[in-house]
Every structure is written in C-alpha cells, then in structure tokens.
Amino acid sequence: MSTAPKDELEGTEQPFVSHLVELRDRLVKALIAIGIAFGALCFWPGPGALYDLLALPLVSQLPEGSKLIATNPISPFLVPLKVTLMGGFMLALPIVLYQVWAFVAPGLYSHEKRLVLPLVVSSTLLFVGGVAFCYFFVFGKVFAFIQGFAPKSIAAAPDIEAYLGFVLTMFIAFGAAFEVPIAVVVLARLNVVSIQKLKEWRGYFIVIAFIIAAIITPPDVVSQLSLAIPMCLLYEVGIWAAHLFIRHTQAPAEGGGESAEQDSSKSA
Template sequence: MTADKEDELAGTEQPFVAHLIELRDRILKMVYGLAACTALLAVWPGASGLIDFLAHPIKAHMPADAKLIAIGVFSPFFIPLKVLLMAAVLLALPWLIYQAWAFIAPGLYSHEKRFALPLIFFGSLLAYSGIAFVQFFVLDRMFAFIQAFTPTSVAATPDIASYVEAILGLYIAFSLAFQVPIVVVLLVKVGLVTVEQLVNFRSYFIVVAFIVAAIITPPDVVSQLALAVPMCLLYELGILATKLFVKPKPKAAEEA
C-alpha cells in the first residue's frame, strides 16, 4: 500500500458508537424504503394481481377453468402476503444495496468506491435479468415439459403454497447464478486468479455449471439446461469484462 493511499483515510476514524448510530440510520432507511415499496405494490397491482402474474406460466398449461388450490387453512391469507413482501424486496433491492454500500463506503479508498458502484448497478441488473429469465422463459417451457408427461387421467392442480415456494427458489437460484460475471471480475480484481487461469478453467466450469444446475433446479431437463447454459455464457462474459475493464497489475506490484 502506497503512502498516498494511507493518507487518504488518515484521520477519518470514528468512535464505535458513531458506527452504531450510522448502522441504525441505514437500517431504518432500508425499512422505510421497503415499507414504501410494500405500500405501493399493495395499492397496485395488489396481492391478487401479483399472484395472478406468478401463476400465469402454469395456468397457461392447465385447463381453462382450472385454478390453483390452497390446502392450508391460512394459505389464502399468508401466501398473498408472502408474495407481496417478496415483490417489495425485489423492487427495493437497489435501495437496500445502496444503503449497505453507503455504510461501508467511508472506509473505502476512492478507487475502490469507483469500482464498487458499477458492481452494485450491474449486480442488481443481473439479478433482475435472472428473475425475468425465469418468469418469461424458463417456467413456460418447464411446465410444458412436465405437462407432456402427465397422464390424461391425472388433473394437475398444484397447491399455491408449494408453487410459490418453488418459484421463489428458482428466482433465488437464477438471480445468484447470474452473478457469475461479477464474481469473475472480483476474483481477478483482488488478484486471486488471472484471466489466463480463468480461460484454462473454462472446461471445468462447464462441468461445475451442470452439476450446480442439477442440484438446485427441479428434476427436469429444461430448467437444468436453462440454468447451466446461461451460467457458461455469463462466465465468458465475465472473462470478456475482465479483459476490458480490469487493468493488470504491474509485475513489480504483484511481486511485492
């Protein structure tokens, strides 16, 4: 670490109580933002509208008059509430991440701040892309594949609670899997690996991607391929972004 970087944060230390107060303020801002998003979604489209939106992929492969069922006594109340809160978290995600970043930003150097903001932006964008990919591409093809193996004597009327849990699991899995470029860039940025090592690891990553997809997705070929193939493509995107935006460290600095 050079002297100018040491001087940049010199004298900026704060008492422990000040850090606690700052943490409390940031958490309150997170809660306020989440509450505002919840109130907004409760007004429009409402919990019923969100349920209809989530249920559209599977209802497209059910009889016209068929509906999802609620087995639990309290499911008609708690499931729409759960979906409403889940949607509010997704809507407030950039605000939540920004508040977390604003709490740790005073302890970062200027070059780290410049690097962190694009990562936060693209990380949120990739998370939204993964969720949209599930909703508008994966679910329709996954349910079409499943319905093709359903006997004609069986009426597929899923429980709304199990359906929402399955959808939520896919949302989380794909939003995390779509962070592959961010992880690749960070690994190179902190010096744990080099671009050449990532290129050499490409064939192994393909195997890892298919193993991960087989573990965290439902037991159907469509959803597994829908997760593994984008992960491989995003890995290549991460390598390309690293070549373009991450400057290699001087050899003297690496030796030091």
C-alpha cells in the same frame, strides 16, 4: 528525498459506536423503503393480482378450468402477502443497495470506489435479469413439459404454498447463477485467481455448471439447459469484464509503482 504517499483515509476514523448508529440508520431507511414499496403494491395492483401474475405461467399450462388450491385455511391470505413483500423488496432493491454503498463508501479508497459502485449496480441488474429470464422463458417451457408428460388420468391441482416455494427456489437459483460475472471479476481483481487460470479452468466450469443445473432445477432437460448454458456464457462475460475492471480500478501503487520508484530515486 522520497516521501511516502499520503493515505486518503487518514483522519477519517470514527468511533465504533458511531458506526453502529450509522448502520442502524441505514437499516431503518432500507426497511422504510421496503415498507413503502410493500404498501404501494398492496394498494395497486394488490396482493391477489400479484399472485395471479406470478401463477400465470403455471395456470396457462393447466387444463381449461383448472385452478390452484389452498390446503391451509389461511394460505389465501398469507401467500399473496408474501408475494407482495417479495415484490416490495425487489422494487426497493436500488434504495437498499444504495444504503449499503453509503455505509461502506467512506472506508474505501478512490480506486476501490470505482470498483464497488459498478459492481453493486451490475449485480442488481444481473439478479433481476436472472429472475426475469426464469419467469418469462423457463417457467413456460418447464410447465409445458410437465403437463405434456403427465398421464391423462391425473388432474393437476397444485397447492399455492408449494408453488410459491418452488418459484422462490427457482428465482434464487437463476438470480444467483446470473451473478457469475460478478464472482469472476471479484476473484480476478483480488488476485485470488489470475485471468489466465480462469481461461484454463473454462472446461471445469462447464462441467460444474451442468452439475449445479441438474441438482437445482427440476428433472427436465429444458430447465437444466436454461440454467447451465447462461452460466457458461456469463463465465465468458466475467473474464472479459475482469480485464476492464483490473485496468480501470488499479491503485496508484499498482499502476505506477515502477515509475514512482524511478522518480523518487532521481529526486534523491
């Protein structure tokens, strides 16, 4: 006689209130990690030094002796603190993601855990890689192009708050763009789109990537190509990674359904 496979999660259900308590505890731990990282960065290298580091790609392209300005009286105090908080979040991001993982892991099957943990780690590395690529490569090219294009009669004096807003927008844009492989893998693994369809839609994605780059980035060719080309390359990486994830994260019923049916019929 055939027997139904035992559910791994049977007997692990918890009351709704206990889930809320655990969620609260995880959030508190994540906030404490961010607070500790923020405090450490305030102590060294300090908010002022962090903002100087963030502004370095722009300042290095300005005429000698030029500086950023503050049009709001409290901007010299608040803006560096915002930068430090952003740095603290990035520094504590592994702990924050671990708390997310620890909260959802008990409700996942073993084959699902093999999918989630690599995705959490890889999505973190890709986001940080996108931010680093934007800071170390894109900013220098963009600011050099803008300063070279500007008339000689204009003295550039960017506002520190406007610069911070621009930087955050670019960081989020490039960090999200570098998550393309994660989106491709998830869509393929959930059977929303087949890998064959993803390959067929390659041309459409290239067009979409250039449209997104033209909308998000400043109106210069360098920054647009710097966003669109990595997106296209990462789309190909996502298709390749989807093969591996689907192969190694199949549920027992998906990977051996036919053989299980044959064994049950023989035993009957």
